[in-house]
Amino acid sequence: MHTQLLRARGTDAALVWAAAVAIPLSLLAPAIWNGFPLLQWDTGGYLARWYEGYLVPSRSTVFGIYLHYGEGSAFWLNLGIQALATLWILQLTLRVHGMLRPLRLVAIGVALILATALPWLASMLLTDIFTGLSVLALFILVVHGAKVSRIEKCVLFGFIAFSAATHSATLAVLLGLCCLGWMVWPVLRKRIAVSGLVQGSLSLVAGAAMLVSANFALSGEVAWTPGGYGVAFGRMLQDGIVKQYLNEHCPQQKLKLCPYRNELPATADDFLWGNSMFNTLGRFKGLGEEMELIVRNSLAKYAAWQADAALRATAQQLLHVATGEGIGGWTPHTQGIIERYVPKQFKPMRAAHQQRWELDFTAINRLHVPVALASTLLAALLFGYGLWRRKLDDVALLAATVTFAVLGNAFVCAVISGPHDRYGARLAWVTTFAVLIAAARYLAGEEETDADSAELGEEAGDAGLVDLVADRPHMIPVRDIEHR
Numbered sequence: 001m002h003t004q005l006l007r008a009r010g011t012d013a014a015l016v017w018a019a020a021v022a023i024p025l026s027l028l029a030p031a032i033w034n035g036f037p038l039l040q041w042d043t044g045g046y047l048a049r050w051y052e053g054y055l056v057p058s059r060s061t062v063f064g065i066y067l068h069y070g071e072g073s074a075f076w077l078n079l080g081i082q083a084l085a086t087l088w089i090l091q092l093t094l095r096v097h098g099m100l101r102p103l104r105l106v107a108i109g110v111a112l113i114l115a116t117a118l119p120w121l122a123s124m125l126l127t128d129i130f131t132g133l134s135v136l137a138l139f140i141l142v143v144h145g146a147k148v149s150r151i152e153k154c155v156l157f158g159f160i161a162f163s164a165a166t167h168s169a170t171l172a173v174l175l176g177l178c179c180l181g182w183m184v185w186p187v188l189r190k191r192i193a194v195s196g197l198v199q200g201s202l203s204l205v206a207g208a209a210m211l212v213s214a215n216f217a218l219s220g221e222v223a224w225t226p227g228g229y230g231v232a233f234g235r236m237l238q239d240g241i242v243k244q245y246l247n248e249h250c251p252q253q254k255l256k257l258c259p260y261r262n263e264l265p266a267t268a269d270d271f272l273w274g275n276s277m278f279n280t281l282g283r284f285k286g287l288g289e290e291m292e293l294i295v296r297n298s299l300a301k302y303a304a305w306q307a308d309a310a311l312r313a314t315a316q317q318l319l320h321v322a323t324g325e326g327i328g329g330w331t332p333h334t335q336g337i338i339e340r341y342v343p344k345q346f347k348p349m350r351a352a353h354q355q356r357w358e359l360d361f362t363a364i365n366r367l368h369v370p371v372a373l374a375s376t377l378l379a380a381l382l383f384g385y386g387l388w389r390r391k392l393d394d395v396a397l398l399a400a401t402v403t404f405a406v407l408g409n410a411f412v413c414a415v416i417s418g419p420h421d422r423y424g425a426r427l428a429w430v431t432t433f434a435v436l437i438a439a440a441r442y443l444a445g446e447e448e449t450d451a452d453s454a455e456l457g458e459e460a461g462d463a464g465l466v467d468l469v470a471d472r473p474h475m476i477p478v479r480d481i482e483h484r
Contacts, residue, residue: 015102023090023109024083031123034359036345036352037075038124040326041273043067044334046127051341054219057226057284061214062165063127071342075125082122082129085159089133089140090433092152096144097394099440108436115371116429117323124327127166128426131173134163135405135430138174141203142181142196143397157203164207165214168225169412169423175204176408177401191397230284233291234268235418236298239309245298256281256290268418313414318406321372321424324361329354372428379403379431382438395438402427402434 031037045056049064070078090109094100112118121129140148141156148156164171178201185192216222236242242257243264250258257264260277271278281287299306335355339346349355361368379399386396406427413423 015106019091019102019106019109020087023087023106023113024080026109026113027083027086027119027122028079029113029123030120031076031079034123034352034354036349036354037079038120038327038354039331039334039349040124040126041331041333042326043125043331044337047125047334048337048341049218055215055221055223055226057230058168060127060166060168060211060225061218062162062211063167064218065214066162066166067125071345074345074348078125079123085133086118086122086129089136092140092148093136093398093433094437096140096147097398097437097441099437099444104440108433108440111436112429112433115367116432117368117372117425118429120323120327121426121429127170128422130163130166131170131409131426132430134160134170134174135177135402135427136433137163138177138200138203139398139401142178142200143192143394143401145193145196145199153199157199157206160200160203161207161210164204165211169409169416171204171207172412173405173408174200176412177405178204180404188392191392226284226288229292229295230272230288231268231417232295232415234272235313235414235416236295236306236309237264237271238266238268238418239305239313241298241302241305241309242294244302245294255294256287257294310411310415313419314407314411316419317410317414317424318376319373319424320419320421321369321376321428322361322365322421323368323425324359324364325421325425327354327361328359329357331355368425368428371432372425375432375435376403376406376428378435378438379406382435395434395441398434398437402430406431 025032042059045059046064047067049056049059049061050068055061067075067078070076087109090112091100091105094105094108118132121132137156137160141153141160145153160174164174178197181192181197181200185194185197211225212222215225233242243261246255246257246261249255250261257277263277265271265274265276270276278287284291331354335346335349338349353359380403382399383396383403386392386399392400406424409423409427413420417423
């Protein structure tokens with residue numbers, strides 16, 4: 001038996017190192033193949049914040065600063081951070097469930113890399129990767145805070161705060177989860193500690209303070225990132241509400257859009273980002289006050305219409321989960337920003353496969369879309385099964401968290417901006433991860449062992465995963481050793 005333990009220890013240590021290298025590299029495989037980090041239309045708006053010194057709608061200065069410090073490495077530093085953060089959150093989630101085995105981590109990592117949008121998110125210079133990771137980080141901090149070390153708690157706190165500061169929609173989803181946690185705490189006080197809820201809530205306060213501070217540092221304004229009314233206006237335009245409002249009020253009010261009320265584009269994207277009258281009227285600066293007026297008045301005047309449109313858009317958003325939206329070759333604004341402010345990276349950027357229009361997600365989405373939709377449904381069923389059994393164990397709580405995160409994300413994004421595949425894909429992989437954890441537990445026949453999980457979490461946090469495998473071989477089940 002002693003010889004078997006030594007062999008298991010050596011095998012697991014090798015697997016740990018293999019996972020620590022292979023998973024991050026695999027997560028960045030799309031960018032490595034591309035020859036440059038993947039870009040999106042919005043990337044340039046974030047990157048320009050450091051240089052232009054003023055606030056623009058929906059472009060976080062915090063994320064702009066994050067991108068700026070990666071310029072010297074051609075942004076590979078940013079991708080490295082994203083890949084390592086993903087590996088850390090994945091293994092930490094498995095660890096607090098008492099399920100961290102090197103081989104299991106590798107197997108689940110490979111499944112996520114092949115069957116979900118995760119590697120495309122990790123390889124892209126955009127805030128989307130932090131949405132799903134922050135949901136898992138908040139879950140760990142609130143529900144499993146007792147199973148991680150103090151250092152890890154501090155890192156989780158900072159990671160959640162940064163993620164919340166990168167995008168208002170991410171902050172809204174995390175805030176919704178915290179509010180839900182406080183609402184169910186009286187019933188689940190044995191599963192959710194008050195200290196965890198306090199820490200999770202304070203991390204969002206820290207994220208909001210981080211964003212306002214960054215805005216002030218770069219623009220001199222103590223303000224939130226602008227743009228909420230403009231984006232909401234686009235969604236209302238798409239639903240026909242703006243046209244109805246203009247038809248009813250243009251005879252009495254002198255609005256800039258009145259002469260164009262019969263020429264409005266069919267979609268929000270065409271209005272805000274296409275060649276529309278929005279450009280003619282001065283974009284957000286010239287039309288901002290009027291869009292705010294129409295949005296505020298329309299919410300009250302057409303309340304039933306707004307509610308119906310919101311429900312329809314949320315339902316549609318739940319089905320929009322395809323990988324690759326906005327990662328095609330058409331990124332002229334981002335390319336122009338790089339050429340203007342980071343000229344050293346312009347040539348390698350232009351030489352990338354993406355800029356040569358060599359990305360096609362048709363075949364990929366034949367797998368990714370059904371996996372995402374099935375995972376979302378299965379996560380909801382796992383949560384429902386836990387309620388039916390009246391036993392919300394760790395896996396059921398994880399399924400509940402990701403289910404409500406997906407619902408909250410769908411509502412926030414669809415109501416404010418309208419349904420887009422990008423918004424669904426950035427969270428769909430988290431539901432797949434939750435389902436894989438449930439499947440792994442079922443196949444392994446593992447029962448919850450909170451005491452062992454807590455011991456495992458504390459020691460792994462203090463000593464590290466490799467030292468844990470080397471120093472505590474008795475934590476590896478004998479059946480696993482015999483299989484090996």
